[in-house]
Amino acid sequence: MIRPGTAVPVAPEEAVRAEAVLAKLQLLVTRKLDGLLQGDYAGLLPGPGSEAGESREYRPGDDVRRMDWPVTARTTLPHVRRTVADRELETWLAVDLSASLDFGTAKWLKRDLVLAAATAMAHLTVRGGNRIGAVVGTGSGVPERKVSRSWWRRRPETVGDPAPGGPVLRLPARAGRKEAQGLLRAIARTESRPGRADLGELIDMLNRPPRRRGVAVVISDFLAPVEGWARPVRKLGVRHDVLAIEVVDPRELELPDVGVLTLADPESGMLHEVQTADPGLRRRYAEAAGEQRAAIARALRAAGAAHLRLRTDTDWLLDMVRFVAAQRHARTRGTTR
Numbered sequence: 489m490i491r492p493g494t495a496v497p498v499a500p501e502e503a504v505r506a507e508a509v510l511a512k513l514q515l516l517v518t519r520k521l522d523g524l525l526q527g528d529y530a531g532l533l534p535g536p537g538s539e540a541g542e543s544r545e546y547r548p549g550d551d552v553r554r555m556d557w558p559v560t561a562r563t564t565l566p567h568v569r570r571t572v573a574d575r576e577l578e579t580w581l582a583v584d585l586s587a588s589l590d591f592g593t594a595k596w597l598k599r600d601l602v603l604a605a606a607t608a609m610a611h612l613t614v615r616g617g618n619r620i621g622a623v624v625g626t627g628s629g630v631p632e633r634k635v636s637r638s639w640w641r642r643r644p645e646t647v648g649d650p651a652p653g654g655p656v657l658r659l660p661a662r663a664g665r666k667e668a669q670g671l672l673r674a675i676a677r678t679e680s681r682p683g684r685a686d687l688g689e690l691i692d693m694l695n696r697p698p699r700r701r702g703v704a705v706v707i708s709d710f711l712a713p714v715e716g717w718a719r720p721v722r723k724l725g726v727r728h729d730v731l732a733i734e735v736v737d738p739r740e741l742e743l744p745d746v747g748v749l750t751l752a753d754p755e756s757g758m759l760h761e762v763q764t765a766d767p768g769l770r771r772r773y774a775e776a777a778g779e780q781r782a783a784i785a786r787a788l789r790a791a792g793a794a795h796l797r798l799r800t801d802t803d804w805l806l807d808m809v810r811f812v813a814a815q816r817h818a819r820t821r822g823t824t825r
Contacts (some may be wrong), residue, residue, distance in 0.1 A: 543567045577702055578661055579613040580694050580728075581606055581622040584708030585678055586685040591737060594801035598709055598735045601798045603676055605707050605733045608808055610668040613703060620668055621661030625690040627681030656690065682757065687712040691720040694728075704728040706793075709735045710784045721791040730793035734784065737800045741781070742774045 543556045546566035556569040583606055589599040596604075610620055657678055659671050687708055694704050704724050710717070710732075724730050743749070743764045751760045764770060788795045796811045798804045 543569050577613060577616075577618040578700060579609065579618065579620045579703040579705065580661065580699070581609060581620070582691050582694055582704070582706045582708075583622055583624045583675055584685055584687055584690065584706075585624055585626050585675075585680050587627060587680045587682060588684070588709055588711055589735065590680050592800045593737055593739045594799075596800045596804070598737055598800060599680070601735045601800060601804055602707050603672070604804055605705075605735070605796075605798060605808070606675055607672055608805075609705050609731075610672055612812070614663070614665055614668040617663050619661040619663045620671060622657075622659045622671055622675065623690060623693045624657040624659070624675055624678050625685035625687070626657070626678055627685055656693065658693070684712065686716070688717040688720045691717055691724060694724055695720070698727070702728055703731065705731045705733065707733045707735070709740075711740075714783050714787050718787040718791065721788065721793055725792045730791065732788045732793045732795050734795065734797045735800075736781075736797055741777045743770045745770065 543559045544567060546555070546568050550568045554568045554570075556567045559567040559569075583602060585599065585602065589602055590597060592598055592600070606622070614620055657674065659674055662668075662671075687710070691706055706721065706724075721730060721732070743762070745767075746764050749762045749764050751762060752758070753760070762769070785795060794815065796808065798807055
């Protein structure tokens with residue numbers, strides 16, 4: 489049992505492996521993705537900005553579309569609302585590290601792809617004084633943990649009431665590559681716990697407290713019931729640009745013909761024996777998996793979120809490069825800036 493206020497011990501070999509993986513990912517991401525998104529997101533261009541600021545009296549030449557009617561009515565003098573120019577981007581990651589992510593039958597574990605996606609997003613968004621933070625869900629059973637400013641040098645602390653969906657590691661948004669590397673180390677060293685994380689609650693934490701407009705990235709296998717997380721994603725999309733990164737293993741889409749197969753649910757521990765030699769069962773499994781993934785895609789599309797699917801049996805970096813290039817082309821409509 490883990491007592492509140494104590495950090496989860498990490499084996500030395502796991503820490504060494506995490507450092508090696510992060511170093512390799514940093515090199516791969518730098519070579520492939522560097523420069524693809526420079527200047528390609530809202531918030532860094534000069535202009536009046538979109539964040540509401542203070543009100544002042546109207547002067548000839550002011551844009552009447554910025555009239556502050558409530559203040560005008562109270563003071564009986566015309567006022568306009570000033571806006572604050574957006575000079576930096578704030579990115580928040582909702583990282584699902586529940587037990588179902590410790591699975592993989594191809595080149596990678598799904599957990600490895602989660603870390604790879606987080607590394608890529610950190611590298612793409614951390615430049616120019618931008619800030620990046622994260623909330624990490626790991627299962628159920630212990631309270632939420634919050635990490636202070638020097639969270640890569642100090643032990644996490646348990647604060648507040650227990651999180652409804654289980655343990656959540658909150659990493660505050662900080663600027664700078666050193667801070668981003670520390671954030672990635674904290675994610676890499678986070679251990680999964682038995683039980684299923686509440687994905688809807690994890691996503692909803694990006695809405696509390698309300699933050700300035702930015703980018704919200706949800707990284708998960710989205711195996712939780714769609715009705716549990718669809719509304720929080722829609723709510724998140726009202727204010728932020730949302731990117732959903734779905735991590736998939738091929739065995740979650742179809743079963744191979746290998747006879748009797750014993751499967752263990754990593755979240756509940758239940759064992760199931762499946763006769764994969766039955767073609768009807770394999771067909772029904774593939775149909776059910778296809779319907780599940782289609783429901784996930786529909787929910788994300790209805791929320792207005794960009795959807796990137798990473799598979800453990802393909803080149804995740806190539807998939808991400810293609811996605812970033814497609815997003816850039818769509819935003820610039822085929823033109824260069």
